[in-house]
Amino acid sequence: MTRKWVFWLPVLVTVGLFAMFLVALVRPSDRTIASQLVGQPLPAFDAPAALPEQPGTNSRDYADGTPRLLNVFGSWCGPCIAEVPVLLKLQSMGVEINGVAVHDRSEDLARFFSENGNPYARVGLDVQGRAQMAFGSAGVPETFIIDGKGRVVGQHIGVITEADIPDILKQLGAR
Amino acid sequence: MLAEFGMAALWIAASLALLQFALGAVALQRQRPDLAGAVAPLAVAQATLCGIAFVTLIALFLRSDMSVLLVATNSHSAKPWLYKFAGTWGNHEGSMLLWVAILGVAGATVALFERSLRADTKIATLTVQASIALGFYAFLLFASNPFARVAGVVDGQGLNPLLQDPGLAFHPPTLYIGYVGMSAAFSFAIGALITRDVTPQFARAMRPWILGAWIFLTIGITAGSYWAYYELGWGGWWFWDPVENASLMPWLAATALLHSVTVLATRDALRTWTIMLSCVAFSMSMVGTFLVRSGILTSVHSFAVDPKRGIFILSLLAIYICGALIIFAMRVGTVAEGKRFDVVSREGVLVINNLLLSVILVVVMVGTLYPLGLEAFTGHKISVGAPFFNATTGPLALTLVAAMAAGPLLRWRRDEAAVLARRLALPIVVSIAALGVLLIATDDVPVLPLLGLVFAAGVGLASVAPLWKRNLARTPLFTWGMVLAHLGCAVSITGMAADSAFTKESLVPMKVGDVRPVGPFRLMFEDIQRVPGPNYDALQVTMRAELPNGDLVTLKPALHRFSNPAMVTNEAAIRTFWNGQLYVVVGDERAGGQWVMRMWWKPFVTLIWAGGIMIAFGGALSLIGRVHRSRTARKTNARAAS
Amino acid sequence: MRRLLMIALLGVAQPVLSQDYSEESLPDPKQEAQAVALMDTLRCVVCQGQPISGSNADLARDMRRLVRERIAAGESPEAVRAWLVGRYGQWISLKPEFNDMTAPLWAIPLTALAAAGALYARRAKRRGK
Structure with a gap:
């Protein structure tokens, strides 16, 4: 005669599976892909100047002792517009922000800045997403917090809101 | 109102x-x-x-x-x-x-x-x-x-x-009939457990219901695969996407069930196993619906749903599935153990079929759910895709089709190994010959597609062998059905293997007047123009393809720009020939009036879905044959009684 | 804005002087085959289900270009995979590597196969008895 307990195994497995489904439902996957570079030096990249009056940005701009934000955005991206006022506020608080515009064009960027304001010290073009991939960034807008030694100390995925400002400042201060 | x-x-x-x-x-x-x-x-x-x-x-x-x-x-x-x-x-x-x-x-x-x-x-x-x-x-x-x-x-x-898309409009209902049809098998199984009626007679009554649901599942999966192939515009036909896996899992369970219920009906063996599979098949159907509906598994096809509903559905499924399994565990002692099987016998091979299908089911399930579980419990994100599934299910599936070649050639109860070897001699010779031809005539064919082609050749031949030396007019319809379905498997595997082994891909920028070779064809970019559609605006390219024999055919791939919601789709132009399909898509625009054309020559790719249709049609023949026979039997019994 | 969106959606990149391999085959068929095989096993980060070889998303395009360029420059496919994993994590690779995190993933199928074998042996009738 077959041992009885074997027939209770399916029940056990099923209960386990449903526990997993429940955890997945209650705490859904955040669907964002975080960069693996946090804690590491900013990788080599070069985003040439997007506008005649403003310099572009590359990896050599970052290890000069000043912590900064590196914002990955695009003039074609709706949420990026919503983020500009908050970035302007950060700028007025003395935070230096560099921008990398992905899949963008100079004329579109010029219009974007004239309509929404320009919070950036430097703006580089990343036409083919090379800088974006070097950062391990999966979308726009995303913001990397870079310390004075040129290390990535944090990543903010999605729009920065007023509520995020203290946290961003704290990460900038933590060297 | x-x-x-x-x-x-x-x-x-x-x-x-x-x-x-x-x-x-x-x-x-x-x-x-x-x-x-x-x-x-x-x-x-x-x-x-x-x-x-x-x-x-x-x-x-x-x-x-x-x-x-x-x-x-x-x-x-x-x-x-x-x-x-x-x-x-x-x-x-x-x-x-x-x-x-x-x-x-x-x-x-x-x-x-x-x-x-x-x-x-x-x-x-x-x-x-x-x-x-x-x-x-x-x-x-x-x-x-x-x-x-x-x-x-x-x-x-x-x-x-x-x-x-007209195909997609009818795809979900087809799949649902298959999914929900399995509920009949489930209810039969639980019903029989409750009334202690797990007998060959019960198995014969349950079989047509399983067959019916299984036919729709087969059609649903085949159609879904063809939809992905022509609609997504990259020539792929199976992505091991969670939603695809969710439809494959009930099919695997149902296929196993279909074979085990036959063993129960004919030999009064595999009693508990058949009941178990009935529960699993419908549970997989419900979990399949739920995984898709809840958006738990991220996928291109899924709809997001709020978590409250998810928990409601989850509780329902937990009650039904656990309830059924508990009834099973409690009642299983009252189900007498079925007969043992002889290794060299039809039921012996059907047991191998069932075990292999179950292992494949476990592999697909683990591969689909593992990333979900790992993230839920540890927060680590990993992906499991084609490399895992191909490496694991590929060899299992090949072993399975080898068993499929042997099964129908064996007698029930007990047969002789030497006799089987004699019956399989010709298919084995054909397989070896196919291997020789492929090794000489082609180079760089990867192992799995190579074996796929070799096995398919032998299995295709073996699957029609049950008709050998039989009076075809008196061969029962369900035997025809089995032969057709098994042949369909060989045909489908041929298509899959040929597609991955011999596809010729050409991704090149072209402008008006350019000519490029793709496989045996020469394709010329003739024209590009704007064509308004009912709720979109189309950019249509006219490509002229020259066949090896000099004939010309026209293909019109297009880009459709929808405004509500704003979206662009690539409409592939597909031309079917007896030996494969030419597949052309318009891609990105490049400088100087050039457009990147994505062109594929896919030899025998159509066999993938032709095989699927054969499998479903074989199922339909079996269903008709079984229902007809049980009717006739009932009439005869009634007459004998009166 | 709307026109711009259209362009972004269509992926109509502005004229680039060098060869753009986001959608074109490499001239060397061996390298192209390697690149395609690799692209089939890299997951598109914005579409979340498909490999980058089957997606129209901009970032998938960028990754295809990157893969082809690196393969053309002589890098091995596994080195390219490692570079991307170093940025996006294991999530980007559809080919799970074997480590203690993924051991059960590979062990469960083997266990199932062993269990199936045991079940078969238990129920099979010995010949000649």
Whole structure:
């Protein structure tokens, strides 16, 4: 005669599976892909100047002792517009922000800045997403917090809101 | 008014299901045949009212009644009528109502047409069916009302253009009939456990229901694969996407069940195993629906749903699946152990078939759910895709088809290994010859496709061998069905292997007048122009393909730009030849009036779906053959009795 | 803005002087085959289900270009995979590597196979008895 307990195994497995489904439902996957570079030096990249009056940005701009934000955005991206006022506020608080515009064009960027304001010290073009991939960034807008030694100390995925400002400042201060 | 009418129909259907369940339970418990008589008519009435509710919802969509929330959020008055119609189930609530309506129809069909089952087992089956329906009625009525009203909407929001496709309009219903049809097998199994009626007679009664559901699952998967192939525009036909896996898992379980129920019917073996598989097959169907509906598994095809509904559905599934498994574990002791099998016998090979299909099922399930579990419990994100599934299921599937070649050539009960070797000699020689030819004539064919082609050649031949030296006119229809389905497997594997081994790809920028070779063809970019469509604007390229024999054919791939919602789709131009398909897509624009053309020559790729259709058709022949034979047997018995 | 969106959606990149391999085959068929095989096993980060070889998303395009360029420059496919994993994590690779995190993933199928074998042996009738 077959041992009885074997027939209770399916029940056990099923209960386990449903526990997993429940955890997945209650705490859904955040669907964002975080960069693996946090804690590491900013990788080599070069985003040439997007506008005649403003310099572009590359990896050599970052290890000069000043912590900064590196914002990955695009003039074609709706949420990026919503983020500009908050970035302007950060700028007025003395935070230096560099921008990398992905899949963008100079004329579109010029219009974007004239309509929404320009919070950036430097703006580089990343036409083919090379800088974006070097950062391990999966979308726009995303913001990397870079310390004075040129290390990535944090990543903010999605729009920065007023509520995020203290946290961003704290990460900038933590060297 | 119409929406309220539909709502009322749904409430009455739910009450009838409750009555059906209660009467059935009392009739079984107290042995009251007078009450039992009402169960079958109730099942029919319940199905009718649920059907009316669903038809009402279709009418609301066709009339673009924007006062109904569901219509307003999922339809648009400017849509072609076919997509308004299909829009009924292109959303969460509508598809759940369709699911329940099919469940009702399955129950009603059992109530009306099932004659060979013992009377009390039939009542138990219908009672279980009603208990499933009850839970899903509750879900519809309390958590996702399809008839909810909304005020102040002028026009709707439209449907994802990717889903605006005639094939896709009928894909979900087909798959659902398969999924929900498995509920009949489930109810049969639980019913038989309750009435202690796990016998060959019961297996013979259950078999047509499994076959029917399995046919629809096969068609659904085949059609879904072809949809991905022509609609996504990259020439791929299977991505091991979670949603695809969710439809494959019930199919694997159902295929195993189909074979084990035959062993039970013929040899009175595999009793507990068959009952277990019935539970697994329908559980997989429910979990499949749930995984897709809840958006738990991220996928291109899935719809996101709020977590409250998810928890409701999750609880329902947990109750049904755990409940069934607990009944199984408690009652299994009363099911006498079936007969043992001889290794060299038809049932011996069918056991191998069942075990391999089950292992493949476990592999697909683990591969699909592992990333979900790992992230839920540790937070680590990984992906499991084609490399894992191909490496694991590939060798298992090849072993399975080898068993498939041997099984039908063996006698039931006991056969001789030497006889089997003699029967398989020719297929084995053909396989070896195919291997030789492939090794000499081609280079760089990867191992798995190579073995696929070699096995398919032998298995294809072996699968028609059961017809050898038989009087074809007197061969039973279900034998024809089996031969056709097995041949279909070989055909489909040939297509898969040929596609991955011999496809010629060419991705090149072209401008008007350019000519490029693709496989045996020469393709010329003739023209590009703007063509307005019903709810999109198209850029259409005219390509002229020159065949090896000098004939010319025209292909017109296009880009469709939809404005509501804003989206661009690539419309592939596919030309089918007897030996494969030419597949052309317009890609990105490049400087100087150039467009990147994505062109593929895919030798024998069509065999993938031709094989799928053969499998389904073989299933249909078997079904007709079985039903016909049991009818004839009943008539003969009746005559003998009188 | 709307026109711009259209362009972004269509992926109509502005004229680039060098060869753009986001959608074109490499001239060397061996390298192209390697690149395609690799792209089939890299997951598109914005579409979340498909490999980058089957997606129209901009970032998938960028990754295809990157893969082809690196393969053309002589890098091995596994080195390219490692570079991307170093940025996006294991999630980007559809080919799960074997480590203690994924051991059960590979062990469960093997266990199932062993269990199936045991079940078969238990129920099979010995010949000649």
